[in-house]
Amino acid sequence: MKFFIDTANLGQIKEANELGILDGVTTNPSLMAKEGIKGHDAVMNHYKTICEIVNGDVSAEVISTEFKAIVEEGKKLAAIHPNIIVKVPMIKDGVKAMKWFTDNGIKTNCTLVFSAGQAILAAKAGAKYVSPFIGRIDDGNWDGVELISQIAQIYSIQGFKTEILAASIRSSLHIVKCAEAGADVCTSPLDSILGLLKHPLTDIGLAKFLEDAKKSA
Numbered sequence: 001m002k003f004f005i006d007t008a009n010l011g012q013i014k015e016a017n018e019l020g021i022l023d024g025v026t027t028n029p030s031l032m033a034k035e036g037i038k039g040h041d042a043v044m045n046h047y048k049t050i051c052e053i054v055n056g057d058v059s060a061e062v063i064s065t066e067f068k069a070i071v072e073e074g075k076k077l078a079a080i081h082p083n084i085i086v087k088v089p090m091i092k093d094g095v096k097a098m099k100w101f102t103d104n105g106i107k108t109n110c111t112l113v114f115s116a117g118q119a120i121l122a123a124k125a126g127a128k129y130v131s132p133f134i135g136r137i138d139d140g141n142w143d144g145v146e147l148i149s150q151i152a153q154i155y156s157i158q159g160f161k162t163e164i165l166a167a168s169i170r171s172s173l174h175i176v177k178c179a180e181a182g183a184d185v186c187t188s189p190l191d192s193i194l195g196l197l198k199h200p201l202t203d204i205g206l207a208k209f210l211e212d213a214k215k216s217a
Contacts (some may be wrong), residue, residue, distance in 0.1 A: 001179045004057075006167065008035045008046060012150050012190040016017035019193075020143035024056035026089070026109070026131075026167065026187040029063055044080060059109045061087035061155070070097040078106045085109045090118045102126030109165065119151045123160035128149060129185065134178070136166035144168070145177045152182030171180055174197050 002023035005016045008031040017021045027050070032038075037046045040207050064070045070093060074086040078101075086101060087109045088094045098108045102125060107109040109129040110122035114137060122130040132151060135146025151164050166178040169188035172195030178186045 002185040006187040026059040040131045057085045057086045059087040098125035116150045123162040129165040131165045131167040133168035135170040136197040146182040
């Protein structure tokens, strides 16, 4: 399973990249706004900077909702850097645009996916990634990880090549559960990635080793 970081914060991206396990980045307009990145030129430059830090796919989201506008915006995003993946919402015109992008050699990430039916449409349109939002599904008292399992089973049976990108991750446990369920990619905040490092027995064991090392020095 590939690890993406879900942020527009350059410091966090660099920290995750320095771990040596980072495969890519996902962003969205909300994450850009959180970092104070405003205006078309500033956003485009920020995407370019991210691509120069990480040697992997970087999802850049369109804000248009009409077919022609999505296509035009997506073409501009894709021109920023070869690693850019155009992030398109799961709406009717989004599906049409993803098919156009596929036919014209532009890779896409279908976002805001909440059902297996939507995931099937994304795969049929040729999306490279499909992003089920498991945390938001959990918020509605449904099982987000179960959706990952369902999509993985359907894709395996049907031979779809679209990769399942588990999004809206809320915890380190989510990451582990998504790996069990068959996700190809997991995108999460830095805290959830770093949380995988932690276990109390590791801390206890290391403290004992260090204590014994001092005694034998």
